[in-house]
Amino acid sequence: MSERIKIDEPLWDQNTFVGRFKHFLWMTDPRTCMENEETLNNAKLLVEKYRKGQEPKGTTVEQVIYAKKLYESAFHPDSGELQNVxxxxxxxxxxxxxxxxxxxxxxxxxxxxxxxxxxxxxxxxxxxxxxxxxxxxxxxxxxxxxxxxxxxxxxxxxxxxxxxxxxxxxxxxxxxxxxxxxxxxxxxxxxxxxxxxxxxxxxxxxxxxxxxxxxxxxxxxxxxxxxxxxxxxxxxxxxxxxxxxxxxxxxxxxxxxxxxxxxxxxxxxxxxxxxxxxxxxxxxxxxCSIKTSTIAWLEPEEYEKMKKNCGDKLPERVYFNKGL
Known part of the structure; x- marks a missing residue:
């Protein structure tokens, strides 16, 4: 493969509405619901292999992108489990x-x-x-x-x-x-x-x-x-x-x-x-993100735990998956 993509990151800039729209238009394509479980599992396997740099020889960027599309549309981002269609x-x-x-x-x-x-x-x-x-x-x-x-x-x-x-x-x-x-x-x-x-x-x-x-x-x-x-x-x-x-x-x-x-x-x-x-x-x-100062104000106990885990390098913002 001539070039590699960042398999765990969106293909479009998620800091802009247009980039997020393109991402979700691509990811929520209803045609992916028609793919059978075997195809979805094969897509997940290819994504996992690509992540390690072990994809089969001759694999094209287009094949990886389509596998990524199926994987992100059908598997939960936190657990990696196949979602109910x-x-x-x-x-x-x-x-x-x-x-x-x-x-x-x-x-x-x-x-x-x-x-x-x-x-x-x-x-x-x-x-x-x-x-x-x-x-x-x-x-x-x-x-x-x-x-x-x-x-x-x-x-x-x-x-x-x-x-x-x-x-x-x-x-x-x-x-x-x-x-x-x-x-x-x-x-x-x-x-x-x-x-x-x-x-x-x-x-x-x-x-x-x-x-x-x-x-x-x-x-x-x-x-x-x-x-x-x-x-x-x-x-x-x-x-x-x-x-x-x-x-x-x-x-x-x-x-x-x-x-x-x-x-x-x-x-x-x-x-x-x-x-x-x-x-x-x-x-x-x-x-999604939230300021650690907000957590300090509303959840002082959790803020102290974060400070303990980070030492003196507590970030200004923390990030989390908001769900859909």
Whole structure:
């Protein structure tokens, strides 16, 4: 091979939004979900060999880059374990478009609201668990409580909005019931599914990647950014599409094909998500950072532990994986 790439670093500059967007557009490519487990494991093996400089003779840069793409899209960055295909960020477009389209189409009855919110939050719970910081393990009991709490909050919010708006709002405004429920549920679902990070902190490292301590404040910052990203991810489709459908349904040809309204919304949401998934993921750096002075102020005990581990060379900032 004529040139070598840095296999453990992104191909684009992660200090800029454009660089992060290109990275996540590449990494969340839904086509990678179609690759079988053998292909994914072979990609991981090639990445590991390349890291040691032991890749097979004749291996091209293009082959290494594609293996890196499959590896980063399918394996957890902390544990290295193969992720459930339905929980991968690369499955957000096909999974999200089907569920979001259904929520926007079938929202008129309480049963439809409850059912699709349950489906959506079950999907979100799986995504949140799959993309958590894997160095903060969660027990089965905690997962069960988090799942029930998150799905319940979504359904209660949706039913509350449905009941309140059905008497006071126009049919058009009622189309926004799904978004209100999703936004509220994300504020509950994500922290609950990643509660151990908040309770016990997440690993923080120095500029050289050496773990020097744990921080609950860092966990709270990372989870807050993920919540914002998830809401932004679904916002355009769930806020703009109701306006489009409200006007489109007034045309005669749309009134003759009511059975296609659901599929049309699914495809439209897919178009939004194709760009919004990488956009939302790129809002904040994956390798998040926090000032050690902030930790000193809010977590003096953890700060002292970091000082002890670093001696007199405590860095100004520490870094951690915020999850997705």
């Amino acid at each position: 339905f929980g991968r960020m690369s499955f957000q477009v096909p999974g999200g478009m089907a569920i979001t389209g259904a929520m926007l189409q079938w929202y008129r009855t309480p049963f439809a609201v409850v059912f699709w919110q349950w489906v959506n939050q079950s999907f979100n719970a799986l995504v949140n668990y799959t993309n958590r910081n894997a160095k903060s393990p969660t027990t089965t009991t905690q997962l069960a409580v988090a799942y029930v709490s998150a799905t319940s909050s979504a359904m209660i919010t949706a039913l509350g909005c449905k009941y309140y708006w059905s008497k006071r709002a126009s049919p058009f405004v009622q189309r926004y019931v799904p978004f209100a429920a999703v936004a509220a549920a994300n504020c509950v679902n994500i922290p609950l599914m990643r509660q151990n990070e908040i309770l016990h902190g997440i690993d923080c490292s120095d500029d050289n990647g050496r773990i020097i301590g744990q921080s609950r404040v860092a966990a709270a910052k990372g989870i807050s950014q993920v919540i914002v990203s998830r809401i932004v991810m679904c916002a355009p489709g769930m806020l703009i599409l109701p306006v489009i459908m409200e006007r489109a349904e007034k045309f005669r040809f749309m009134q003759r094909i009511t059975f296609l309204h659901g599929p049309i919304q699914v495809m439209a949401v897919g178009c939004f998500l194709t760009f919004m998934v990488p956009t939302a993921c790129a809002l904040f750096p994956q390798k």
